Amino acid sequence: MTTPSCPVPIPLDALVAYWLGELDEAAEAQLDEHLFGCGTCSAQLQDLVGLGDGIRMLVQRGRLRAVVTDALPKRLVDAGLRVREYVVSRNGSVHCTIAPDDDVVFARLEAPLTDVRQLDVLVFPAEGPGHERLEHVAFNASASEVVVVPGTDLLRSLPASTMRMQLVAVEHGSDRLIGEYTFHHTPWVLLQQS
C-alpha cells in the first residue's frame, strides 16, 4: 500500500470504465483490490474524479459553451437547476434574455438532420464581420434538433443586440445550409425598465 510508483499502472481507459461502472463484476473487483493497494493508481483515480467534478460544476453554473443533446437539459431540470430554454424554428427568430437567477440557457435549433454526416454551426456575432465556426458538433440525426448551450458568461455580457447562427451540413468538402436562426437579445435590466 505504500509503493511510491506502480509497476503495472491502470490505463486511463480502464480507470474511466471503472469509475463509470462499465466493467464486469470480476474486472471491477480486481480493480478495487488494485486501487486499495496502490497509492499511485488511487491518486490517478482521484484526479479523474476531480476533473469530472469540475466539468459538472461548470455545467451547473452554465459557464461552459457546448452543443449537446436533449438528454442534458432534462437532467439539469431534474436536478433542480433553473433552466431557460428557447426553441427556434428553422429559419426563424426569437426574442431572448437571461435572468439573474438563471443557471443555464439552452437554444433548441429545429432542423431536418436525416442523412447529415457532419454538422457545423456558424456563429455570427452581433457586431463586426466574420463568424466563428464550430466544427463537427454533436447531434442525433433522428432528433431533428441541435441543442446549443451558449454559456452564461457570454450572455450576461451582451448588450441589446442581434446575433445569428447557421447550421450547415458538410458534404464532400462543401457546405449545405440547413437553417438560419436569429436571436434578438435584450439584457434583463432593460426588459425590467420597459
Place this chain on the structure above:
Amino acid sequence: MLTLSYASSVESDPHDSALRDAEPDDASLARRIAAGRPGLAADAEAELYRRLAPRVRLYGLRHLRERQAAADLVQQVLLMTIERLRAGRVREPERLASYVLGMCRMVVLDLQRTHARHERLLGTFAHDLSGAESAGTPQLDDASLLRCLERLPERERSVLVMTFYDDRQARDVAVDLGVSEGNVRVIRHRGLERLRECMGGKAASL
C-alpha cells in the same frame, strides 16, 4: 469510545510528521498500533488514517455514488480498523489492504440500504447541497479547466460534458448521440487525453 479526532489536522498537513520521513509500510504501522497501549500509538494511527482515508473515500464514491455516504464510509471503516488493530484482532497486518477492502464491502451494503431511504428524502434538495458535496475532492482551477475545455474539438467537449455531468456510461451517451458505443469511447478517450495535456499539474498524472 474510540474517536478519530486527529483526522482533519493530519489531512491538512501531511508532510509534518516524522513518520513521513521514515516511510514505514502499512504492516509496520499496524503492528505499532497493535503493540501500543491505547492512545500511545497516535502518530501511527494518524499516518495510517492519512494513507487509507482517500482510498476508502474513492471506494465509497464509486460504489455509493453519494458524497455524504462516502464520508460516512471513511469514518466507519477506519474507526473499526483502528479499533480492531488496537485490540490485536487483525491477524495478518501485511494483508491490511485486503482486510480494509473487505470491511468496505460489508459497510457499503449497509450504507446502500440506509442511504436509499435518505436519498428519497434529500432528492428535492440535491441542487442546494451540491456545493457542500464537493468538499473532499481535489478542486481544479475553474478558469484553467474552462479554458482547456473550450479548446477541445466540439464533439469531444460534448461527449465529456454528457459523460461527466452525471457519470453516464458510454452506451447511454451513444444512445443520445445515435452513434456506436465504441465511437463514444474513442471520442471520450481523446478528449480526456487532450484535457490532461492542457491542464498539466494534477490532471496530467492521469
